[in-house]
Amino acid sequence: MRRRQLLLTFLVTLPLAACQRKRELSPPQIRYGRDTCAECGMILSDSRFAAAAATANGETYLFDDIGCLLIYRQKHQPAWAAHWVHDLDTQSWLPAESAWYLVSTNVRSPMGYGIAAFANQNAAQQRQTELGGDLLPWEQLLARPPQRPRHH
Amino acid sequence: MHRLVLAATLTVLLLLTPPPVHASELIVCPDCSLRQIQEAIATAPAGATIRVRGGVYVGRVVIDRPLTLYGENWPVIDGGGQGTVIHVAAPRVHIEGFIVRGSGTSHDREDTGILVTAPGAQIVGNQVLDSLFGIQLLNAPGALVQANRIVGKPLPEPQRGDGIKLWYSPGTHIVDNRVEDSRDVIVWYSDHTLFRNNVVERGRYGLHFMYSQESVIEGNVLRDNSVGIYLMYGARQTVRRNVFFHNRGPSGYGLALKETDGVLAEGNLFLRNRVGIYIDNSPISEGVTNRITGNWIAYNDVGLLISPATRSNLIIGNTLLENLEQAAPQGGGTLDRIAWAEAGRGNFWSDYVGYDADRNGIGDLPYQNRALSSVLTDRSPLLAFFRFSLAASALDLAARAVPLFQPAPRFTDPAPLVHSTPWPDLPWNLSPPSRIHALLSLALLTAAALPLLLILRRPPRFVLAQATTAPRAPAPVVLASTTPSVATAACTVTDAAVVEVRGLTKYFGDRLVLDHVSFIVRPGEALALWGPNGAGKTTILRCLLGRTAYTGTVTVFGHSPLEDGPAVRAQIGYVPQQLPLLDLTTGELLTTVARLRGEPLERAWERLGVFGLQQTWYQPVRTLSGGMQQRLALALATIGDPPLLLLDEPTANLDVTAREELLSTLRELRESGRTIIFASHRSDDIWHLATRVLRLEAGRIVAESGAAALPIRYNVHQSLILELDVDTLQPATHLLTAHGFAVYREDQRLRVIVPPQRKAEPFYLLARLGIQVRDFWLEATDGW
Numbered sequence: 006m007r008r009r010q011l012l013l014t015f016l017v018t019l020p021l022a023a024c025q026r027k028r029e030l031s032p033p034q035i036r037y038g039r040d041t042c043a044e045c046g047m048i049l050s051d052s053r054f055a056a057a058a059a060t061a062n063g064e065t066y067l068f069d070d071i072g073c074l075l076i077y078r079q080k081h082q083p084a085w086a087a088h089w090v091h092d093l094d095t096q097s098w099l100p101a102e103s104a105w106y107l108v109s110t111n112v113r114s115p116m117g118y119g120i121a122a123f124a125n126q127n128a129a130q131q132r133q134t135e136l137g138g139d140l141l142p143w144e145q146l147l148a149r150p151p152q153r154p155r156h157h
Numbered sequence: 158m159h160r161l162v163l164a165a166t167l168t169v170l171l172l173l174t175p176p177p178v179h180a181s182e183l184i185v186c187p188d189c190s191l192r193q194i195q196e197a198i199a200t201a202p203a204g205a206t207i208r209v210r211g212g213v214y215v216g217r218v219v220i221d222r223p224l225t226l227y228g229e230n231w232p233v234i235d236g237g238g239q240g241t242v243i244h245v246a247a248p249r250v251h252i253e254g255f256i257v258r259g260s261g262t263s264h265d266r267e268d269t270g271i272l273v274t275a276p277g278a279q280i281v282g283n284q285v286l287d288s289l290f291g292i293q294l295l296n297a298p299g300a301l302v303q304a305n306r307i308v309g310k311p312l313p314e315p316q317r318g319d320g321i322k323l324w325y326s327p328g329t330h331i332v333d334n335r336v337e338d339s340r341d342v343i344v345w346y347s348d349h350t351l352f353r354n355n356v357v358e359r360g361r362y363g364l365h366f367m368y369s370q371e372s373v374i375e376g377n378v379l380r381d382n383s384v385g386i387y388l389m390y391g392a393r394q395t396v397r398r399n400v401f402f403h404n405r406g407p408s409g410y411g412l413a414l415k416e417t418d419g420v421l422a423e424g425n426l427f428l429r430n431r432v433g434i435y436i437d438n439s440p441i442s443e444g445v446t447n448r449i450t451g452n453w454i455a456y457n458d459v460g461l462l463i464s465p466a467t468r469s470n471l472i473i474g475n476t477l478l479e480n481l482e483q484a485a486p487q488g489g490g491t492l493d494r495i496a497w498a499e500a501g502r503g504n505f506w507s508d509y510v511g512y513d514a515d516r517n518g519i520g521d522l523p524y525q526n527r528a529l530s531s532v533l534t535d536r537s538p539l540l541a542f543f544r545f546s547l548a549a550s551a552l553d554l555a556a557r558a559v560p561l562f563q564p565a566p567r568f569t570d571p572a573p574l575v576h577s578t579p580w581p582d583l584p585w586n587l588s589p590p591s592r593i594h595a596l597l598s599l600a601l602l603t604a605a606a607l608p609l610l611l612i613l614r615r616p617p618r619f620v621l622a623q624a625t626t627a628p629r630a631p632a633p634v635v636l637a638s639t640t641p642s643v644a645t646a647a648c649t650v651t652d653a654a655v656v657e658v659r660g661l662t663k664y665f666g667d668r669l670v671l672d673h674v675s676f677i678v679r680p681g682e683a684l685a686l687w688g689p690n691g692a693g694k695t696t697i698l699r700c701l702l703g704r705t706a707y708t709g710t711v712t713v714f715g716h717s718p719l720e721d722g723p724a725v726r727a728q729i730g731y732v733p734q735q736l737p738l739l740d741l742t743t744g745e746l747l748t749t750v751a752r753l754r755g756e757p758l759e760r761a762w763e764r765l766g767v768f769g770l771q772q773t774w775y776q777p778v779r780t781l782s783g784g785m786q787q788r789l790a791l792a793l794a795t796i797g798d799p800p801l802l803l804l805d806e807p808t809a810n811l812d813v814t815a816r817e818e819l820l821s822t823l824r825e826l827r828e829s830g831r832t833i834i835f836a837s838h839r840s841d842d843i844w845h846l847a848t849r850v851l852r853l854e855a856g857r858i859v860a861e862s863g864a865a866a867l868p869i870r871y872n873v874h875q876s877l878i879l880e881l882d883v884d885t886l887q888p889a890t891h892l893l894t895a896h897g898f899a900v901y902r903e904d905q906r907l908r909v910i911v912p913p914q915r916k917a918e919p920f921y922l923l924a925r926l927g928i929q930v931r932d933f934w935l936e937a938t939d940g941w
Contacts, residue, residue, distance in 0.1 A: 037315035038361070039407045046415065046437065048361060048383060048407050050315040050340065051264065113267070113324075117345065117367060153368075153390065 032089040032098040033057050033065045044073035044080075045116055052096045054114045054121070061086045071106070072118025072151040079150060090122035093132070097124075102143045105129040109138025118151050186210035194218050194226070194234065203247075209255070216242035216259070220250050228254030228283075235259045238925040240266065242288065245273040245297075253281045258896065260288035262310065267318065270307070273297040273326075280305060287311070287895040290318035291339060294326040298347075302331045309339035311891030314361055323347040331355060341365045344372070352377060354584065362387045363404065366394065373397070376584045379404060385411045385430065392418040392445075396425060400583055403780060404430045411457070414439040420447045424581035426455070429780070433457040433480065437464045437487070450474045451578060458482065465490030472497055476505040476577040483508060484526060484568065492568035503570040505577045513575045524573035525566040528553050655680055655801055655832045656701060660709035663696055663856075670696050671707070672856045680800075683833040685843045688853035694836030695734075696856075698803050701834070702726060713801070730794030732804040736778060736786050743781070743789060744774040747796075754797035761796055768792040768822065784815025791822060802826065804835035808842055814890075817902050820845040841901050841908070877909040877919060880932040889928050893919055911935075 035057070040049045043066040049055050056074040059065045061084040068074040071090055078085065088101035104122040107129055112119040119138070123129035126140075133140050141149065183197045185207060191197045194214050197207045203222045211230030217240055220226070224247070236242035236259040243257055252271065261268035270288030271280055272295065279301045285291045291307035294300050307320045320339030323329055330351045336342055341362040344350050350372040357363040363379035364386045366372065375397040379385035383406025388394055394417065401411030409431025414420055418440040427433035433454040440447055447470045454460040460480035461472070464487045472495055477483045483506055486492050497503050501519060511522035530549040543549050656678040663671035671693045678684050686694040699705045703718030703725060711718055713725045741749075743765070751761035765771050768788045773781060781789065787807060794802060807823065808816045823846050827833055837843065843850055852860040881889055889907060893900045898919065899910040909919050916935070923930060 038313070041407060045389070046408065046413075047387075050361065052315075053264070 030059050030063075030087045033059075033067065035067060040067050042067060042069040042073050042116075044068055044077040045070070047115060051115055052091055053093050054091065056088070056090045056101070056122075058085055058089075059087045060084060070114045070116035070118050071120040071122060072114065072116055074101075075118075075120075075147070075151045078147075092124045093121040094123065094128055099124045104143060106141045106143070106146045107132055107136065107138050108141060108146070108149075109133070109136045111136040111138065120146070120151070182206045182208065184208050184210065185214075187212040198222070198224065216257075217244065218242070219244045220247055220252075222247045223249040225251040226253070226255070228256075231256050231284075233258060236261065236268075236270075236288070238262075238922075239268075241269045241272045243271045245271065245278050246275055248275045249277040250275070251279040251281070252283060253279075254283065256284045256286065258286040258288065260290070260310070262289050262312070262316075264289070264318065267293065269293045269318070273300060276300070279303075284308075287892075288318075290322055291320040291336065293319070293322045293324070294329060294347075295324045297326045298328050300326060300329045302329065302334060304333040305335075307334065307336045307339060308895075309337065309360075311338075311888075311895055314340065317361075319343050320357070320360065323350065336360065343367065344369050348372065356380075357382065361406070365389070366391050370394070374399065378402070378584055379411075382406065384408050384413055387413045387415070388417045388420060389415045390417065392442075394420050396420065396422040398582055398584065399425045401425065401427045401430055401433070403428070408432075408435075409458075410435040410462075413437070414447065416441040417447075418442045418445040420449075422447075422449045423451045424583075425452045426581060426583055427452065427457060427460075428455050430457045432459045432462045434460070435462045435487075436467050436470060438467055440469055445469060446471055451581060452476070453478065453578070453581060455479060459485055461485070462487050463492055463495065464488075465492070466494075467492075468494035470495050471499060473499045473502060473504060474574075474578050476507075478505075478507045478577065482531065485531065486567060490567075491565070495568060497568060497570040498572040501572050503572040503574060505574040506570065509573050509575070511573065511575075518575055520573040520575050524570040526568050527564050527566040529555075529564050531567070654678065654712075655682075655714060656834065657712045658697075658700075658709070659711075661697070661700060661707055661711060662709050663693075663700065663705070663707045670856050671700075673709070674853075674856070674858055676851055676858065676861070678832060678834060680832055681827075681830055683827045683835070683846050683848045685847035685850045686834065686836045686853055687838070687843055687847075687850050689838055691855075692838075692853040693856040694838075694853060695805050698731075698805055698834070698836055701803060702729065702731060727797075728799050728801055730796075730799040730802045732787070732790045732794045732802065732807055734806045734809055736790050742775050742777050743770060746778055746789075747793065750793050750796050756796050764792055764795060782815065784818060787815070787819050788822065791819070791826075795826070800832060802831055802833045802835075804833065806836055806838070808837070808839060816841075841899075841910075844908075845901075845903075875911050875913070875916065876936040877911045877916060878903075878934050878936060879907045879909060879919065879923075879930055880905065881907065881923075881928060881930060885928045888926065889923055892922055892926060892928075896922055 035049055035055055037049055037052060041047060042049060047069045049067060049069045051069070054070050056068040056071045057065060058074055058078070066077065068077065074088065089098050090101045090104050091097065092099055099122070104124060105126050107121045107123065108119060110119050112121045114120060121132065123132070129140055181202060183191060183201055183205060185191045185194055185197045194207065194209055195218055198218070198220055201207055201222070201224055206225040206227065208227050208229055209232045211232050213233045213235055216234045216236035218234060220243070231254065233256040234242055238259050238261060240261045242260050243252065245252070257270045260270050267290055269290040270285035271283070271292045273280070273293065274295050274297055276298045277300065278297055280292055281301065282304045285305060285307045287310055289310050291309070292302055292305065302321060309317045309320060317340040319341045320336035321331060321334070321342045323344045325346045327348045329347060332351065332353045332355065334355045336355065336357045338359045340360060342357055343365040345367045346369060348370045350369060352364060352372065352374045354376045356378045358380050360382045362384045363382040364374065366388045368390050370392045373395045374386065375395070376399065378400045380402040382404045385401040385404040386396065387410070396412060404411055411427040411430040411433045412422060412425070413435040415437045416439055420439065422434070434449065449470065449472045452475045454475060455478035457480045459482045460477045461484035463484070484492065503524065506524045509520055509524050511520040511524070513519065514521050530552050654677045659675050661671050661674040674697065686697055688694055696705065700707045700711055701713055701718060703722035706719065714728050716725050718725045747761050747765060748758060751758055762771070768791065770785060770789055770792060773785060778786065778789065808819055820842065823833070827846065833846070835846065850861065851858050883905060886902060886907065890900050890902060893909055901908040911919065920930060
């Protein structure tokens, strides 16, 4: 009897444990020159400005410009689980929430939104001195919807 | 007295008046008093002309006043791999006739060959090589960029810069340029741009307009890019008389419109792209229409791909010819919001199955696109795997037979044309690919290919005999054949000689082209016929094939090519200098030759794999690269495993990589025991392949030697042999090639052909990129 109870308990808890196991989200591997932006359809070539977002159910979207990521977030509102951007200097991934953003017309990003991300605030301030523009954390960047560089 | 006073006064006035100011002219050359361009600029008055004679000059050059710079005899301005090479910082500067090369590689600084930051520049007839960005206009309105050749830096595509980039430079004219292997030609925020008669190939986006308006794009050729032209977020662009050919990279659009208003696309040719025209949410503004008319959209995977929300597009008077999918909504849905006809005239659809009873040129039934398989594919894109399968065809047939299953049409052209529209006036001299023309051209091309096919042909009796015996062993060489066939029995060879030539003489009219040439070729030899153009090399090969009359004695496998040509040619694989440019696909050509030579198709298919060409099975031969065409010619020549290969200038017209690959394949054939006779004027072919060399000049053999003991001419170039780390061989090859050196890879080494005055330059170039030379030495080579 005891053995049966143990077996039953094991069989019931195993799937539950599996369901509750949190999926680790990690930045995607981009195939530069082949993958395209989910928002504008452009081929991703410049790792300095490439960005990505993942939904809670694990779907990942790639963007060639941080501005495209922001526009896509405005248009589509699933349960976003993670966002990543690249550090302009090191070109390594970093969580979007922890980055500093320089928004400047002198930053020439692939779609012209002029947004560059930095892991380090000092590095960002140094570039701000050089290029001008505003330095923002992630929350303020989200609160300030990106503008199309030029309307016709 | 008065006269004297007047004369004296005038004389004094003349002496005091300064001479009229003329724009002066300065000369810069390596032996002049002015040796550097920057030095000349510093001394030149505004408006002056500086003539720069041939030589290599150091960049960076900054032009800070209105000047004209003429290059004479292609002077080189070398940036040394650092920063921007030429910076035009003053208005109305004219630069013409230079080779500009060696920019840095920083995308942050956007290192550029020629950077212009002032209005009214004229950049004409230059070659911009090995530069991250080729020509860049930043806030430089009213420029002229004409007849330049721009070749991107030899980097992987995502790391390249743009061939031509405009940034807030309205009113610029970009005409007659050729841009190769760069990322994009891109126009940012620049209205009223004229882009005319340019060729852009092997880039990412052939031409990319961003936020620009009122521009004209006409008469250009966009080929082999990922996307031909991408118009984004602009308005009122005219796209006219362009050729979009084989743009099949990621995305693979010929012309793409994204959120663009008021486009006129007329009289263009879209041929063999993944998608002919892609329209995404264009136009975006209310009350605006895009007009797409008079285009030929032919043989693309998808002719028109349109996002379902798209509206206000007038698509009329186009010819949609044999696209795998003529028009499709992206991701499913319908294309009901597109206007497919105007004033009772729609488009020509090659798959239209209606009729025209009243002979007014308009089909009496509408053209409806409603294939069930396509609708299912729209819903589940993975089903595209089954497209064109028997199952999909059966499904469509069933849907037509039982209307109950018919899906609603995805779109309807109410007035389809029953004749194709006029062929547009294009920059390419092409004829329309109509069916009659296709048959005619097939016949003509077959006729053109006939000599090749005849050369590769086995005698019919042999084919029959072969068919009745066991399949031929895949062993490549049968010098002493035991196969019981008429031809091979007759052509059995011993170790004595494969080819014997005695006193071969040939006249063309009165001109003596071969003068008593004699030689013997034994089994397993690789004999090079080496000499300059016109020495008689090809004529010897033609004599061996029995394709031209001669005097003297020639025997191949003991038989005279003139008297017993078919039996001799059955033992020969011939590789011409260039394959006839056929409209046949690789598969069709291979199948034809395999049947003629009696080789099973499976074996021919395996052979194609050996030469790395299986993926080209459905590709027309004319669209293969030069290297692939030569490999295909070699694959065709080896069908049936002939023991003797004749090759006519096998590496002519090939780039370095393709040449290396071909020579490597030929070496393997030689090592497998085939006898090879090849004509070449390239000494590097000899090094790689020959076991014996006959030097020909003016139709006579002037020397004979082993390849290792080639006679040396005076005034020779030299070979610089460089030993490098393995991982640096590839970038070093690209770098040195980009700087004009002929570079050949030999295992772990590079052989660089260096002119007498440039022996040290490779070291300088490699050091600049941090590539370490482990060892080196010089060898003499021939100057041909």
